[in-house]
Every structure is written in C-alpha cells, then in structure tokens.
Amino acid sequence: MKSISGNTFARAVVLLRCSNTNDLSPQSIGSYKGGPHVLQKNRKSLALCLLFLLLLAACVPLNPAMPEGEPEPAATPIPTVTPVPVAEVAEPEPADGCPAPAADSEQWRNEGAGYCLLLPAGFEAQLYEENNSAVVLAPASTGGHRERLFVTVEDALGRSLEQMAEQVLTDHLIPDMEYELSPDAEMGGGPAFVIGKMAGQDLNRRVIAVHDGRVYTLIFIPDDAEQQPANAEMETLYQAVMASFAFIPSTQPMGIPSPDGYPADAIFSWQRRILGDGGAVAECQRMDISAEGETRLGTCTELQTELAETPVQWEEILARFQPFSYTSGDFDLRFVGQGDIYDPAWSRALGRWAQNSYGEMSSGRVSAAGRTAVSWWLGEVEDQAEMCKHLIVLDYGYAYANIDPCGGGDNVSTSGGWLETPEMQRFDGLLYGYATTYDADNYFTGLGEQEIGAAELEQIQPWAEQIFERLYE
Helix, strand or coil, X not given: CCCCCHHHHHHHHHHXXXXXXXXXXXXXXCCCCCCHHHHHHHXXXXXXXXXXXXXXXXXXXXXXXXXXXXXXXXXXXXCCCCCCCCCCCCCCCCCCCCCCCCCCEEEEEECCCCEEEEEECCCEEEEECCCCEEEEECCCCCCCCCEEEEEEEEECCCCCHHHHHHHHHHHCCCCCCCCEEEEEEEECCEEEEEEEEECCCCCEEEEEEEECCEEEEEEECCCCCCCCCHHHHHHHHHHHHHHHCEECCCCCCCCCCCCCCCCCCEEEEEEEEEECHHHCEEEEEEEEEECCCXXXXXXXXXXXXXXXXXXXXXXXXXXXXXXXXXXXXCEEEEECCCCCECCHHHHHHHHHHHHHHHHHHHHCCCCCHHHEEEEEEEXXXXXXXXXXXXXXXXXXXXXXXXXXXXXXXXCCEEEEEECCHHHHHHHHHHHHHEEEEEECCEEEEEECCECCCHHHHHHHHHHHHHHHHHHHC
C-alpha cells in the first residue's frame, strides 16, 4: 500500500474543507437566504482557505522525491537556439537594373541607346534623338558654358574594348602629350577604359565601354583643375555617373538601316553627301558590300536590287583592316573588317576607295589614272640602260614599283603592295595638306590648298625611294 506524505494529506484536507464553501458566483448571490451577513461570512471562509493553500505550496520542494521503486524519468533536453541574423533590406531596384534616385539625385534614361544613370541635383540632360547622343549640363546657376558630359553610342562593328581604346588613342595621338590611362576601370557592371587629360578644346576625361555590340563613349569636361568651378562640377558628375551607370535593353537598332527588301548583311557601308546651293544635301550616294562581295549601289534611301561588280581588291581590304566607323564632312563609312591594321589615315583612304569604286561602277568606266595620286620617277636602274624606276601610289594607299622605259612606253615589270602605316601617314599628310603639284615628269595630286615648297618636294624623294625599294625586293 502506498504511503502519502504529510504535505499531500494536508492539502487534501484543506481542499475538501474549501470545497464546501458556498458558491459565490454572481448568479447565486441574489438567492442567498440570511442576508448580507451570510455573504460576508462565506467570504471570510474563502479567504482563509486560499491563505492555507499558499502556505502549503511554499513548503513543497522544487524537485519532490519520486516514489520508491519507480524510475526517474529522463530530463527533457533543452534545444539550442541559434540567433538568425536579420539582413538589412536594401531599397529594391527596378526590374531593368536602373538605380533608384536619392533625395539629392535624379534618374535619367536613354532607352533608345540602352542606358540609364543618376544625375546630381541641379544637373540636366538633353537628348539628340537623331543619333542617340546626349549632353549633360551643369546647374543653371553656372556661368559660361554648362556642358560637362557628352555621351555617344555607336555600333561596335565587332571591335573589342581594347581595339576601341587603341583606335581612340591613335586618333588623338599628339607628340609629347601624356594621357592618364586607367585600363581596368568599371562602368555599368563591366570593364571600361578611362583616358584622362585628353587634348581638345578643353582637356577632357574619356570613358569607353563596349556592351551588347555597342560602343559607349562618355566625355567629361573640363579635366583641368585650374578651371574652377567647372572642374569641381565635372568631378561631382563623374563620381555620380560612374557609380550609377547601368545598361538596359535598347529600343533602337544601331547601324545604317537597310531599305525594304535588302538584307541587312552589309559589312561595308559607305555614304557620301554632295552639297548643293545653300549647303543643302543635293545628292546622297551609297554603296554596300557584303562579306561575300555582293555589292549594291544607290542612294542613301534606296539601293538597287541588282548586284554590281565587286570592287577591286575587296578581298585584300576585308582581310587587312580592323573594323571601324568614320565620319567626315561629306561621307560616313562603317566597316566590319577582319584584319588588325587601323589608323585614321586608312579610314580616309578607304573612303576614297569607295568613292572611286562607286564612280567607276555607276558610270561603267574604269580608269587606273583616276586613282593615281603620286607618279614619281626615281632615276635609272643599274645595269639596265634607258630603264627607270617609277613609283605609282594610288589614292587609297596601294603602290606599284615599276620598271618603265625612261622615255615612256610599255611597262617592263611591276611589283605592287600596300603602304606601311608610317608611309601612309606621311602620304595622308601630303595629300590633304597640299594642292596638286607638278615637278618635271613627277606629279602629286593633292586635295589641299597650300602650294608645296621646294623643301617639301625634297622630302618626297626619299619617301618614294623607300617605298620603291621595299616593294621591288
């Protein structure tokens, strides 16, 4: 028979005694007989019972002993709680990746060209829709010129970032001018190339990035600490743009649009604007060539459907030169070349090649003399009586080293080849710097206006001899 502890017995007696206390619920109070003194008596009894229960509870041990012979239950393990760090919730960005503006900035988007950025307070941007270029102006309170950033976007034509940076540096090469180069910069989540202290109307800082087949060029001005407060405004804008620039899906295609019915497969597209009275465009010529050499001629808005003859030396040009785009006063040229040679002089040369090719094919008349820019006699050939060295340089940089009768007549032998780039640079300077010149049997077809002097004529002789000897070896 199980024993009962004293405390347990005492609690049982008190509970039994208290259970006989009259019901004090609100429903029963009104039915009591004997009046208020009976209710007061029952309340005193209830209070005494509660006091006894509290005293007994204080005497109960926290861990009462288990009955003899019964195993003690295993303790319930307390789970270990690892605090979960609360991550900071960043302000959500729009689905297209454009950063949300803060109180001191404003978001600006150029959806046609595929980018967005944040402008510091007070700065404003203007878009030129015809070519997706933009300019950012300093606050209206700024005195003088407010332009602080120019943004242009063009077809990369397959060029890499490294090729684009090389072309920019080549185009703006100035002897003894040192630029600040940052080839490992970042913009828009990708690589960028920054060129500081570039020469121009004002020193400028140029940022180049290639994304989704497009070249993005940002020109910040002035990059000159002596021009204040303009330089401080430029630095503020530069920091804000580089930190916020983002690429978004573009809504406008790049390149020259092709007419209806003509596939957009041209990798060489040349356009020439011929001005009329008052400076208006009177005629616009166009020639497109595909990688296979399929050539179409026409106007800038309408190409012929029938194929023209593939221009001379197209395969060599395609394999020799880098991709590039070039715009001059009267022509535009975009070329997706497969070679590795680039120089602005070659860009102009291929523009002349295209112009002459267009003229020959549209008229049906081919004339080698029409392309000749230099004809220079270099004296007799050793051990060949009455045979002279004769250099011919075409206006697009291809040359022939001929052995011709000194008194004129049929060509005896010839060897042709392209000018080297340094030779081409010298030729380009002569071509655009001086007017057409005749010197005895020699002539130089220049496109400039200045008359060539005796000193310049003397410099042509060694230049021509060097080319002849290289080609004739």
